[in-house]
Structures are given as C-alpha cells and as structure tokens.
Amino acid sequence: MTEQHPRTQAVRAGIATDPAHGAVVPPVFMSTTYAFSGFGEPGEFDYSRSGNPTRSTLASAIADLEGGAGGVVTASGMAAITATVLALLPPDGTLVAPFDAYGGSWRLFDALERSGRLRLRLVDLSDAAAREELDGADVVWLETPSNPLLRVTDIAAVSEAAHAAGALVVADNTFASPVVQRPLEHGADVVVHSATKYLNGHSDVVSGAVVAASEERVAHLAWWANTLGVTGGALDAYLTLRGLRTLHLRMAAAQVNAAAVVDLLTAHPAVTAVHYPGLASHPQHELAARTMDGFGAIVTFDVGGQDAVRALVDGLDCFCLAESLGGVESLVSHPATMTHAAMPPQVQAAAGITPGMLRLSLGVEDASDLVADLRAGLDRARSAQGGLPSTELRG
Structure with missing residues (x-):
C-alpha cells in the first residue's frame, strides 16, 4: 500500500477491521479481562489495564499522525506527563522545563522537586541563549507553542543541543496538534498530548497520549503506564478515536x-x-x-x-x-x-x-x-x- 496522507490515516484508523461481523466502525471493547486459549497461552490481550483493543487502535492512530513508532494512551494529559517523567528521568535526575509551562505541568514538576524526586531548572526555551543551559540535563521538556503566551521553541535546535548534552527531548504538542506540528520530525524523542483537547475535540473525554520515536522507548513507556495504572479506558479511547477522524x-x-x-x-x-x-x-x-x-x-x-x-x-x-x-x-x-x-x-x-x-x-x-x-x-x-x-x- 502506498503511504497515505495523515488526513486519510486519521479517517481510516481502525475502519473495516472487525473480523467477526464486518463492522465498518471498529467496536468498543469494554471487557476488563480476556480468556487464555490454554494454560500459559495468553492472547494479544489479557487484562485491560495492560492492553485493550480499542485503546491500541487509538494509540496507533495518534502515533501514525505524529510519525512515531508507537504510542500509549493514558487516562488524562497529566497521567501522560507523569508516566513520561517517571519513565525517562533517572533517580535524582535533572529536568529542564519551560518557565511558562502549563500550570498543571509546573505543579507536578515543582512537587516532584520538593519531594526530592528530581532537580528542576526552569528556562525560557524559546530563547536561543537558553540552549547553553542544557548541560547536566537528563530530560528537556518543551511546550511549544507555550501556554498561555504562545512562545514558540525551535525544536530542532533545542533537540540538537539536548542530545549533545546527553538529554532526551519531550515535546508537549497539545496546543498545535499533529495537524500543525510534528515534533518528532524535528528531532524530539517523545511527544505528549492532553488528548482531552484537539485530538478528541468535543470536550466530552479526559484522555492523554504519549508517542515515541523508537519502539524500545514505546515499550518502556507502556511498561510504566501499566505499572502506574494510568492507562485510559476503552470508551474514552473510542470517543477520542471518533473525534480524531475530524x-x-x-x-x-x-x-x-x-x-x-x-x-x-x-x-x-x-x-x-x-x-x-x-x-x-x-x-x-x-x-x-x-x-x-x-x-x-x-x-x-x-x-x-x-x-x-x-x-x-x-x-x-x-x-x-x-x-x-x-x-x-x-x-x-x-x-x-x-x-x-x-x-x-x-x-x-x-x-x-x-x-x-x-x-x-x-x-x-x-x-x-x-x-x-x-x-x-x-x-x-x-x-x-x-x-x-x-x-x-x-x-
């Protein structure tokens, strides 16, 4: 099959994949648990916190739009941020974040620093001079455009400087959506979304998503999301997938x-x-x-x-x-x-x-x-x- 336009990918995600009845729109799988075919023989899914068919369809659709290797769908945008920070930061690691980040992100980062779980440095990442402040960073967190002043960060330049310093780059792409911007194309390692916002688009779901450039990092993030118990529900994933099509x-x-x-x-x-x-x-x-x-x-x-x-x-x-x-x-x-x-x-x-x-x-x-x-x-x-x-x- 020839490579499809992202618009087509969003519309066609999961369409006509029902093997049982040929449903055009993929069904929502509400089951919490899945039967083993025999002793020691689990199927692709065994327990819905760990994996769910509806959630997997949504994760794949978002990853396709972002150009990533795969994705993880979480219960909220803050759940996506929490799982990402805990998965990527080593003990006592240093997080460089925007000084004008979303208030919920700042609250989490500040609380984790005050509890001794990380070291936090707030900088103006839209300023070219801030790239000199990335030495010692383990993770550089971007929010571009920023909330609420809409400052724009040069993702490619920051990613180059961060990688030179040995740091990973995470970009919060909630404000732009993959229609407007795809940070992985500019060198970011991970993208996070509050899928509550543009991805769902109808203000009736709370959801989050994480997309990574490498399959290894996707698996690592999925392990943490499962371990923390922050994966999203099937009905929320179904509604978000419906919203994603438009x-x-x-x-x-x-x-x-x-x-x-x-x-x-x-x-x-x-x-x-x-x-x-x-x-x-x-x-x-x-x-x-x-x-x-x-x-x-x-x-x-x-x-x-x-x-x-x-x-x-x-x-x-x-x-x-x-x-x-x-x-x-x-x-x-x-x-x-x-x-x-x-x-x-x-x-x-x-x-x-x-x-x-x-x-x-x-x-x-x-x-x-x-x-x-x-x-x-x-x-x-x-x-x-x-x-x-x-x-x-x-x-």
Whole structure:
C-alpha cells in the first residue's frame, strides 16, 4: 500500500477491521479481562489495564499522525506527563522545563522537586541563549507553542543541543496538534498530548497520549503506564478515536476563526497586547511560519486588569468561561485564576502571566458571530478601563 496522507490515516484508523461481523466502525471493547486459549497461552490481550483493543487502535492512530513508532494512551494529559517523567528521568535526575509551562505541568514538576524526586531548572526555551543551559540535563521538556503566551521553541535546535548534552527531548504538542506540528520530525524523542483537547475535540473525554520515536522507548513507556495504572479506558479511547477522524477539518475551521479574531484584537483600543504566532510582530513568527503548518487556534490577549476582564467575560454568548481548550466550541479562560492558579504570583509574573490576560480557544462556529460577540465584550472592557467603547470612537 502506498503511504497515505495523515488526513486519510486519521479517517481510516481502525475502519473495516472487525473480523467477526464486518463492522465498518471498529467496536468498543469494554471487557476488563480476556480468556487464555490454554494454560500459559495468553492472547494479544489479557487484562485491560495492560492492553485493550480499542485503546491500541487509538494509540496507533495518534502515533501514525505524529510519525512515531508507537504510542500509549493514558487516562488524562497529566497521567501522560507523569508516566513520561517517571519513565525517562533517572533517580535524582535533572529536568529542564519551560518557565511558562502549563500550570498543571509546573505543579507536578515543582512537587516532584520538593519531594526530592528530581532537580528542576526552569528556562525560557524559546530563547536561543537558553540552549547553553542544557548541560547536566537528563530530560528537556518543551511546550511549544507555550501556554498561555504562545512562545514558540525551535525544536530542532533545542533537540540538537539536548542530545549533545546527553538529554532526551519531550515535546508537549497539545496546543498545535499533529495537524500543525510534528515534533518528532524535528528531532524530539517523545511527544505528549492532553488528548482531552484537539485530538478528541468535543470536550466530552479526559484522555492523554504519549508517542515515541523508537519502539524500545514505546515499550518502556507502556511498561510504566501499566505499572502506574494510568492507562485510559476503552470508551474514552473510542470517543477520542471518533473525534480524531475530524481533526483536520476542525483545525482548519478553528484557525480561520483565530485569524478573524486576531484582526479584531489588534485593532481594538481595549487590548494592550496580543500573543499569536501568526502576527508578524510575534517574536518567533518567522520560526513558526517555517516549522509549523499553520499558527494554531489559541489566541491570548491582555486588557490591562481584572475589572476589564470581568466586564468582557460577563455577557459573552459565543464563548464559555471555562477551563480546557481544543473543542468545537469556543472558550475563554483567565490563566491567572484558572489554568495557572497553582503558580504563586511571583512565578506567574516571571512567566509573563498578568491579571488582565485572557486566553481564547477558537472553535468552529461562524467567524462573524464570534467577532461580534467578542467586539461587544471588548467594548465593555474599554468602558471599564475608563475609555469610550470602540463603537463610540468610530462614530
């Protein structure tokens, strides 16, 4: 068979593979245990924590999209991160991570350091000078684009420097998805996902995934996931696989909406800053344009303070004030009090997270409705700032 386009791989994953009844859509296998054919003769699957047909189909599909040797599906994105860190770091090992990582990742890394399980160094990995700080690292953790400031890291350059220092490279690809970026192609060793987000895409599953470039590392990660008991459930895998089939369509529509929203934000007087790799003013715009297939559908902006934030979000119709991202519905979150609330104020400040910052996850609604709803919210924010709303300014 000729090599297929990733879009085709996602749609066709598991299709028409049912040997019993010829079902086009693969069934969900809910059984917790599987019969041995005889004494000492287990089949491919014996116990669902260790292996499940539905979960295996999903893991293979995600690995194909990322260009990896295989994958492991976990119960959540944090389960994927935990299993990866514990599997790859030696005792008392050193983890280099972004200073502006997702709040849940930071909380885990910080807790593991405080309990003496690892040594943590936080650096700005989007800065070329940070590559000089990788000596002594065992694992370099990338998050690109970063959460929530959307800083973009040169995966190839960091991977080269990390490998020269004897370190492995793990890239959190949740924000981009394999539609937009495939870190293994740029030298990363492992990719992690909160599959809750774009891979599932419908905000009805909590799931995670880990993909590795080598079969040996896949087996090692699978051993740890099984040992820790963090593998995902069959029904969650089934729903995520269903969502994965429309990943390319959803990402294309969401990125169109992101571009429309960015045009509004950059022109509105209530906005003090816009963070989006698609903007020519973004510090890593050229890098993103060169290494990514699009700029993603997350947009972060600042309205100066929490009074303006409250005025903006109160009254929105097309954006839900909620945690998470990557679903078909548009969401708005306040990183300082929501996704990154685990970070103390000084850590937030060092990462660049401000009280007036909001993060949008653009869904697939009609762009005109999203823009109109957000414009009204920005006008309310402008009034809260003490200025005239944009409609009056234009009049």
